[in-house]
Amino acid sequence: MKNYFIISDIHGQYKAFEKLLKYWNQKDSLVLLGDLIDRGPQSFEVVQKVMDLKKQYGEQVIFCKGNHEAMLLDFLENPGQKYAFYYKYGGRETMASFLKYLPAEVSELEPIEQAKVVKEEFAEELDFLNNGKLYEIAGNLLLTHAGFDSTFATVDETQDENFIWIRQHYKNENKTPYINVFGHTPLQHIHDCNDIWISKDQKYIGIDGGCYFTGQLNGIVLSEEGQIIHMYAVTSDKTEHYNN
Incomplete structure (x- = not known):
């Protein structure tokens, strides 16, 4: 029997x-369910780490794309139009973490010019993020960043953007045969705490501990049949900083 160690919404908390x-x-x-980047201080390092793990372990490492990866890629394609939106939602920190690895003079440029340089210099990293999966089916598990369109009984009817952007899908009955493991929605919004949430019928498991706003980073180990093997939580870098 195969097991899956699942993490989501790291948000630059290396x-x-x-x-x-x-x-x-x-x-x-x-399994990394997206939002490796934005808001936290070390987005570039998180991306590098995941790429290194993927090179080392191959198919054993699964990366699903989150809405923040999509936002970065959208911004770099159209920085003039997307700059204000992306920087408002954590992009400033991501750009700063990438710029650390470029000559100092790039930091002096306007954000739109910086975007052009980052797009050129970090093509490999951006290609990796762009090629993240929208979802992964592993045995009885449906692994997604945000969720799926739960008004349908099959996953096929979910539009691509819903896998990375949907909200409150877990309030509907999950009519698919799968247990949906998802991040994206901080658990504070689901059950007023940062701990992993499991729905009463055990067809939904939410794991986003909201680590970017002084919460925690959660990990869960599930068998491919959906049995919970272990649950872990570590304090986010931000909380640790406040406690010291």
Whole structure:
């Protein structure tokens, strides 16, 4: 039987990600449900780490794209139009983390000019983010960043953007045969705490601990049949900073 260690919404919290990875048994598949970037201080380092793990472990590492990856890619395609929106929702920190690895003079440029340089210099990283999966079906599990259109009984009828953007899908009955594991919606909004949430019928599992706003980073190990093997939580970098 195969197990999956699932993490979501790291949001540039590299130290928390490293702490959580210590619990990963390399016999299990590692699944990252998007939003590696934005808001936190080390988005570039998180992306690099995931790419390194993918190179090392191949198909054993699964990366699904989140809405923040989509926002970065949209911004870099059309920085003039998307600049205000992207920077409002955490893009400023991501750009700063990428710019650290470029000559100092790039930091002096206007954001739109910086976007052109980042797009050119980090083509490999951006290609990796762009090629993230919209969802993964693993045994009885449907692994998504945001969720799926739960008004339908099959996953096929969900429009692509809903896999990365949908909200409150978990309020409807999950009529698919799968258990949907998702991030995107901070757990505070689902059940007023940062701990992993499991619906009464056990067909939905929410894991976004809201680490970017002084919450925690969660990890869950599930068998492909949907049995919970372990649940982990580490303090976000931000909370640790406030506590010291």
